Amino acid sequence: MAAAEFFPRSDGKTIAEIADFIGAEIRNAPQWDRRMTGVASLDEARPNDVAFFDNVRYADSLGATRAGCVILSERYGSRPVPEGTAALVTKRADQAFASVGRMLFPMALAPQCVSGETGVSDRAFVDASARLEAGVTVEPFAVIGPGVEIGSGTIIGANATVASGCRIGRDCRIGANVSLSHTLIGNRVIIHPGVRAGQDGFGYVAGPSGLMKTVQIGRVVIQDDVEIGANTTIDRGAIRDTVIGEGTKIDNQVQVAHNVVIGRHCVIVGQVGLSGSCTLGDGVMIGGQSGVNGHVKVGDGAQIAAISTVQNDVPPGVRWGGAPAKPVKEWFREIMTLSELAKKRRSAGNSDE
Numbered sequence: 231m232a233a234a235e236f237f238p239r240s241d242g243k244t245i246a247e248i249a250d251f252i253g254a255e256i257r258n259a260p261q262w263d264r265r266m267t268g269v270a271s272l273d274e275a276r277p278n279d280v281a282f283f284d285n286v287r288y289a290d291s292l293g294a295t296r297a298g299c300v301i302l303s304e305r306y307g308s309r310p311v312p313e314g315t316a317a318l319v320t321k322r323a324d325q326a327f328a329s330v331g332r333m334l335f336p337m338a339l340a341p342q343c344v345s346g347e348t349g350v351s352d353r354a355f356v357d358a359s360a361r362l363e364a365g366v367t368v369e370p371f372a373v374i375g376p377g378v379e380i381g382s383g384t385i386i387g388a389n390a391t392v393a394s395g396c397r398i399g400r401d402c403r404i405g406a407n408v409s410l411s412h413t414l415i416g417n418r419v420i421i422h423p424g425v426r427a428g429q430d431g432f433g434y435v436a437g438p439s440g441l442m443k444t445v446q447i448g449r450v451v452i453q454d455d456v457e458i459g460a461n462t463t464i465d466r467g468a469i470r471d472t473v474i475g476e477g478t479k480i481d482n483q484v485q486v487a488h489n490v491v492i493g494r495h496c497v498i499v500g501q502v503g504l505s506g507s508c509t510l511g512d513g514v515m516i517g518g519q520s521g522v523n524g525h526v527k528v529g530d531g532a533q534i535a536a537i538s539t540v541q542n543d544v545p546p547g548v549r550w551g552g553a554p555a556k557p558v559k560e561w562f563r564e565i566m567t568l569s570e571l572a573k574k575r576r577s578a579g580n581s582d583e
Contacts, residue, residue, distance in 0.1 A: 256316065268280070366385075378396050396410050419455065459484065514530070528544040
């Protein structure tokens with residue numbers, strides 16, 4: 231079977247054009263006019279690929295790469311590259327490499343139409359009261375409910391459902407099999423396949439006859455430029471809104487419970503659980519498989535290590551980790567102390583034998 235290329239190469243850009251685009255210094259360019267048409271890792275790159283180097287762990291790969299062009303961070307700018315490989319030196323190689331990838335493969339930045347159709351498919355259902363601006367695409371078997379409003383340039387993927395009253399801004403991408411209800415979405419939002427947003431949260435009151443369900447009458451508000459990964463779930467608020475601030479990026483399989491407020495430009499990695507009514511400030515980063523307890527506040531710019539449990543409020547700008555989470559230095563000291571105690575016990579056990 232022939233290898234599939236889901237993102238075909240374009241005519242590309244010359245080395246000189248790439249250097250100008252990322253503001254890099256050309257340290258070595260055997261062929262300034264050679265066209266780069268792809269991006270790849272150092273060990274898999276071909277003569278028409280751009281690669282990057284920003285970690286000494288990959289020094290051997292740098293020395294053996296076949297890439298036509300390598301972007302290096304300034305601190306590694308003097309490292310030798312193979313003959314025939316251009317070296318472009320810039321302040322942040324990772325950022326420059328990301329920019330080049332975006333330039334060469336713009337179609338990879340957001341989900342595209344599965345069917346290849348534009349406009350409203352005759353196999354989709356759009357309620358007569360829905361308002362769609364010009365340039366909206368609704369793919370086959372999508373359902374658009376009463377009173378829905380959708381801005382121009384937005385794509386609604388196959389089998390997606392947008393329930394009554396939802397509003398979606400312009401240039402959004404709503405992936406296949408997404409379900410939206412009680413949700414307001416800004417502009418340029420990307421929602422990957424399988425996301426569920428706006429369903430009621432987990433709320434019950436214990437009583438003599440068992441568990442009594444509480445009403446959840448809030449909304450989900452997703453601001454501009456947010457991206458939400460596949461199969462993430464976002465519950466609507468109970469008596470206030472669940473809010474995701476502009477520019478925030480959420481990974482796959484994250485749980486956002488009712489009344490959660492996430493600030494602007496946060497990063498939330500896969501399998502994180504945010505319990506009801508917790509609040510994240512702007513610029514917060516949370517590592518994978520971590521949990522934040524209900525009603526906890528995490529301050530602006532705080533970072534939470536992976537596999538941590540946040541039980542108490544976190545001050546702004548700090549780095550915490552562990553279970554329960556605490557300042558990283560304190561957490562590391564505890565780990566070292568436990569490690570030393572374990573070594574002593576093992577030594578004592580060996581001496582008794």
